[in-house]
Amino acid sequence: MSGMELEYVDSDPIPVDEEVFNQATSLSRILLRRVNDLEPGHWFTFEEDDVCIRIKLVLKLTDVKQLLFTNRNGMKALQKSFDEMAYFLSSGAVKPLNHEDVFSSAYANYFNGIVKSFDERAKRAADEEQEAEKEREEQEAAKAKAITEAKALAEAKEEAERIRLEEEKEARLERARLEANKEENINRVKELTLVVHGLNIGAWLKLPSNEGVLEECKLAVKLAAADKMIFVNGTEVKIGEYNTEQLVQLLVAGEAEIQEAGVEFEDILAQVVTKLRVDRNKSYDDLTGS
Numbered sequence: 001m002s003g004m005e006l007e008y009v010d011s012d013p014i015p016v017d018e019e020v021f022n023q024a025t026s027l028s029r030i031l032l033r034r035v036n037d038l039e040p041g042h043w044f045t046f047e048e049d050d051v052c053i054r055i056k057l058v059l060k061l062t063d064v065k066q067l068l069f070t071n072r073n074g075m076k077a078l079q080k081s082f083d084e085m086a087y088f089l090s091s092g093a094v095k096p097l098n099h100e101d102v103f104s105s106a107y108a109n110y111f112n113g114i115v116k117s118f119d120e121r122a123k124r125a126a127d128e129e130q131e132a133e134k135e136r137e138e139q140e141a142a143k144a145k146a147i148t149e150a151k152a153l154a155e156a157k158e159e160a161e162r163i164r165l166e167e168e169k170e171a172r173l174e175r176a177r178l179e180a181n182k183e184e185n186i187n188r189v190k191e192l193t194l195v196v197h198g199l200n201i202g203a204w205l206k207l208p209s210n211e212g213v214l215e216e217c218k219l220a221v222k223l224a225a226a227d228k229m230i231f232v233n234g235t236e237v238k239i240g241e242y243n244t245e246q247l248v249q250l251l252v253a254g255e256a257e258i259q260e261a262g263v264e265f266e267d268i269l270a271q272v273v274t275k276l277r278v279d280r281n282k283s284y285d286d287l288t289g290s
Contacts, residue, residue: 031086038067038085043097046078046088053077054097165210172208173246176253185252192248195258199229204259207231207240207250214257215239 042057046069055077059068067085069078080088088094180189199219209215217239221230227243242250250256 028086031090032082034089035067035082035085044069045095045097047093047095055094168212169208169240172212172255173249176246176249176255179253180249188252189248192251193244196244196247196251199258205231206257206259207242208255209239214255216259 038057038060040057040060044055045052046055054072055069057067058070065082067080067082068076071077085094179185201219201222203219205217206214207217215233217231217233219229220232228241229247230241231239233239247256251258
């Protein structure tokens, strides 16, 4: 075909819908204008392969028509030309975010995070306090129960000891009664009855202690009308309480001994009054020995 003359055939232009052409041209201009209006600091969402991230325009190079975006960590996420950005905006792959909404969202997230963290800490503290209070209540209840049980045990032991001592005393008195009622002890009972009637306040005897061992004690109280005698030891602790018959029976059975008959209270009082009268009649020099 080299050197052959070419023939030209006239043909009509391909028809184009003028309205569509004008709309596309207008749309392109609008998108480019939007791209030109973008400023560093604006935020967008960028979706690719079903993954959506937030990007921020950090650099706008107008002379070379390039845009640089970073993610929320400040790392480079996207670099596009103005035309590519216009295409992404038109396709919806890139969507602008209102920076005020971004701030509000970030603030809301931050504030909500603080509130949530505070609520969680408050709940933990409340739960811990509730658990501690429950533990304290359980400890107090256990302590109160232990005290009550210990008190009840002590009272039971004390009552058991009282009953034991009372039973031992009754048994001792019963043995003494049986011994005193023997025929060979009739005269001994009569003699000791007179002796017991003659006992005075302060008389010293040996009587059975709680352990059943003879212990020195003195007659502290003698109530003739009630036929009651109370004896105490050297430290004024009560040792026993007997009537005449019981004490006589103990003496007959060898369960008690008379050490010293003592002095009548009236005699002691008379001696004190007499001494006071004598001292009152003495001079100061006699009393002081000067």
